[in-house]
Amino acid sequence: MSNFLNSNFLLENKFSQELYHDFARKMPIIDYHNHLPPALIANNSQFNNLTNVWIDGDHYKWRAMRTLGVKEEYITGNAADKEKFLKWAQTVPYTMRNPLYHWTHLELQRYFGINELLTPKSASDIYERANEQLKGAAFSTQGLLNTMNVEFLCTTEDPTDNLEHHRRIANSTFKTKVSTAFRPDNAIHIDAANFNEYIEQLGNVSGISINSLDTLQEALSSRIQYFHENGCRIADHGLSHMYASEFTTNGVNSVFKKKMDGKLISEDEIHQFKSAVLMFLSKTYHKLGWVQQFHLGALRDNNTRMLNQLGPNTGWDSIGDWLQAESLSKYLNQLDGQDQLCKTIIYNLNPRDNEVFASMIGNFNDGSLRGKVQFGSGWWFLDQKDGMTKQMNALSNIGLISCFIGMLTDSRSFLSFPRHEYFRRILCNLFGTEIENGELPNDMEWIGKMIQDISYNNAKNYFEL
Structure with a gap:
């Protein structure tokens, strides 16, 4: 019996242990998606x-x-x-x-x-x-990040953010590179109760009177350019599922006007609007050479009573069960057909869909660059041993785990970075166990390099850091 949480925690044999201790353990951390408050980093709180x-x-x-x-x-x-x-x-x-x-x-x-x-x-x-x-x-916040050898981290901000704290960090001596991801979901969710108020806020920040799809796109484009000038190269979306409905500009303009006039809009109209805005955003990301991320499958704000009492992101979300494949395929295919599909990471929250996502990325990895479309690491309810193992097994069986860009914390906590260690131990044990079983060769130099690539190098190259 092993002692709890000893140096070989989760490493079940000598090969797993060698892979972790000799190859994975000392690699720096690239945390390309989290929700850390940048003000706390800038202030070194x-x-x-x-x-x-x-x-x-x-x-x-x-x-x-x-x-x-x-x-x-x-x-x-x-x-x-x-x-x-x-x-x-x-x-x-x-x-x-x-x-x-x-x-x-x-x-x-x-x-x-x-x-x-x-x-x-x-x-x-x-x-x-x-x-x-x-x-x-x-x-301090910066001290904690240094302790964990965090080389790069990317927080997540709304288009209306002025990025003041990111500029302060960039102009400081802090050695960790801190960037932001552009998260424009509030401009997409036309069915949200506060959508009209948000559009007014976006208009004020961008200096554009938003009264049509064209002016909304103009405002978003202005903010994307602002983020780009401040070092942003990543976008992120949290959606229940992808939207890929047929639409016309006139039709979407009509939907937008109805919403701004306080009129009810149908489910079909909602989908048309979301599809139009998402398509515009993805094409804009492509022009600038960004990476786009889609976190799909969360059923949010289930408990209305507690949501009203405490607000969102307070623990009332769960796994959703939408059908993902058809709309995701259609969306990616529309972009690819116009050669406007940028680097893309898709994250799955329902474990039944792991193989769906793992096979989907292969449709759009066109040989133009290594791992262009990624099946993202197990996230939220799946960022644990079983969830990460299932995600990596699905990716291994259907795609190439050797091209995988690895783990992220997706966390609001400055103490969450041992999750990278947790991931690396699980990763090393998967390979080490198959070496022990004779399913993989005892080629520690090659497999060790693969472990380092998944832990660090692939992400470093993917995000051009």
Whole structure:
């Protein structure tokens, strides 16, 4: 029996261990999609206590606490920070077999050197020891990123953002390169209750009076150019599924006018509008040589009562079950047919669709560059051992995992970067186990290089860093 979370955690044989320790472990981190607040990076902020850096904003932990019966007062409410932490410590032993149990103890070890299990009995001591360390320079936001050897990270901003903090970071001496991804979903979701208000805001920021599809595209194009001038080369979209309906400019203009006049629009009209705006955006990304990302399959804001109380991104989302293949194929094919398909990453949230996505990318990898269209890493509910293993197996069986650009945190937490280690250990164990079984040759030089490519090199080349 192995000790919990020892140096060979998740590495089940000598080949897996060699691949991880000799090839993967020391590779820098490229985290090309996350939701870290750039202001905290620009300010090189310190955290008051372990609750602030570890629990605040982490809806993974919040969902677990709610399931255990912890009252909202101790999650997002007005309870004292230490009380919130103690409630989390009370929850942790019950998270066994959930990835939170692994992540929690990896983070305590890697950042704080704390090897004890977090339990109600150990909680107060761990809280005080961690808080004392948080006072040091190594535990500022920039210090934490340096500790994890983060070479590049990409946050996610709305088109209306002025990117002030990114400019400050770019002009500082901070060695980690920090960029942003352009996330224009608010301009796409015409069915959202606040769409009209958002369009007004976008118009104000761009200096364009938006009253038609043409002027909306003009405003978005202006903001894309602004982001490009500030170093952005990546776009990101969070959609339930891809939109690829037939549309005409006149028809979409009519839909837009109806919405802005406060009139009801049909489901078909919604799809036409979204298809038109998405197609325009993707063609614009192609002109500028950007990478576009599509996170597909989340069913968001399921609990209306709690959404009204706490707002979005507070833990009320789940996996959706839309049919993905046909509209995704049609969308990519329209762009490819006009030679306007840029580098594209598609992420799947429903594990039943892994093989669908893995086969889809092969339709549009046209030999123009290595891994042009990517099946993105397991994300959100699937960024755990089983989810990542299934994603990598599907990609291996149907495509080329050797071209895979690897892991990202997709996180709001500065303590989330051991997830790259978690991914790399799982990756190394997949290859190591097949070497041990005689399914792969014992060619550690070649396979070790492949491990380093997936962990780091492929992403570095893909994003031209």
